Amino acid sequence: MFFYRLLARILFSAYALRLRLGGRGEAYAERIGRVPRDKKTDPLLWLHAASNGELTSARTVIETLQTRAPALRLLITTNSDTARALARDWGLNAVLAPLDMQGPVHRFLDATRPAALVVVENELWPERLTACAARGIPVFVIGARMSATSARNWARFPGLARRVMESIGYLSAQDTASDARFRVLGLAPDRIGPVANLKSAARAKPTEATLPFPRWATLLAASTHEGEEEIVLAAFARAHAENPELRLILAPRHPRRRDQVERLIAATGLASATRSRGGIPGPDTVIYHADTMGEMDLWYAAAGMTFVGGSVVDKGGHTPFEPAAHGTAILHGPHTTNSAPAYDALHASGASVEVRNSEDLSAAILRLADPDAQMALARKASDALAGLSADSGLAPFYTDLARAMDLPDIAG
Structure with a gap:
């Protein structure tokens, strides 16, 4: 000592x-x-x-x-x-x-x-x-x-x-x-x-979606890290050009990066609002910058598909248990060591979609922008992770x- x-x-x-x-x-x-x-x-x-x-x-x-x-x-x-x-x-x-x-x-x-x-x-x-x-x-x-x-x-x-x-x-x-x-x-x-695994005990908190976005058309990018927002925004912008009904909730891991993330969002040219600035999304809002703490349950409730952050950049990947608990389809990158048994179970059941770059993510967003496809993938994820409680x-x-x-x- x-x-x-x-x-x-x-x-x-x-x-x-x-x-x-x-x-x-x-x-x-x-x-x-x-x-x-x-x-x-x-x-x-x-x-x-x-x-x-x-x-x-x-x-x-x-x-x-x-x-x-x-x-x-x-x-x-x-x-x-x-x-x-x-x-x-x-x-x-x-x-x-x-x-x-x-x-x-x-x-x-x-x-x-x-x-x-x-x-x-x-x-x-x-x-x-x-x-x-x-x-x-x-x-x-x-x-x-x-x-x-x-x-x-x-x-x-x-x-x-x-x-x-x-x-x-x-x-x-x-x-x-x-x-x-x-x-x-x-x-x-x-x-x-x-x-x-504590994360496996995640439960969906009772909440109602409050955003004017159709759930089936909404992607949540949850707990993204520096270097990851660029990939998500490029993929989403490409998908949105093909399907203008798509909406994005971008929830960075660290709210202190607000100004940096806002600049990246502005570069897409898509209409946006920022939660911490009191921005209220309307029918024309395409990207909602959810940069506050303790409200992730709201964003899961609003999104039919969720990209799990920390997984395209090498941060080990965040937990898939929370999106699974909220019945949202799961997308993630290749870096998943922090919750390896859970992601192994998802892979074995075909219960999530792995993406490696913005092109992969864009294609996955377009493919999953369908309520039946989302529900089927979310159900598979729930079943795959049930044994890890x-x-x-x-x-x-x-x-x-x-x-x-x-x-x-x-x-x-």
Whole structure:
């Protein structure tokens, strides 16, 4: 831990200094662990989700905990301002996570006194986890992901890896490959629960489409990344030239890129409106720039077909479970490693369409601009992914968490 702490102190201190000199007082205070002292005595659950994707994947878990244990108090920490804002939009108590140094971590723990920590996916910060274990705070990791590259990196520091693995009381991996890698790194078998991909627990939130677009003619480009909007817009413009009834909802992964994305949209010459600017789409609007957080359910409800972002550019691809839950036909690029088992199941059933460039995507849009074709593909996707549900796999987690926090059994 000595060398890790030395490196962390250098890097994180520089980061904290930039926050302070940049006038970001709230972010600076939260990052160094200066959060309001919790004076309540009933147990607090600390749940950490790094960014929007991890937080969204944990939403069903959060809602399940709130339903089954309504007296439970939750504190959410994130690494990004947008994820913190999203959690607050859901009505949750949320702050930025303490930097992984002794001072910030212990300051945070002294102030909040959590009864347990739940870590979502792959945020295995050594200082944070070992400090919790030293204080007798049980650590749960759910939907844990460990890539082959990450496993090799951890293996280079066996002492550090051993201490981190010993700090984890319960871990549920999101796939069998990750499960095996955690075992190789030394996580005791009796601390490993069933494989459970959190994203597979996605459920469609009750909502009504509010856009004046026909669903069968509407494509949602969900969680696109830099370099991907150009491909989507070129494909859509080409398809729209052949079928003027087509409409596009463009929902970039990072709303802070609004100005850049607006310039790309303007270059198409098609009529558009931007959500964050109060733009209201009308009958002549062709592209709706949906650049706000926490409203993806609205866009899924409005779209008969969805292109899943992060898959044409190499970002590993976002989850197909959300579009499948909303009954929308799924299109995606070749980069799908983040949810490989799910995409493998889709491929095996012919339940999604893979595209590699704007020409492929344009052709797929035109081919799927038909309600019967969309319904058939969406039904195949739902059937293909049904066997990957996380609900049963998470039951031991809920049971162990209830026991650790002295709650009634919340396994359901």
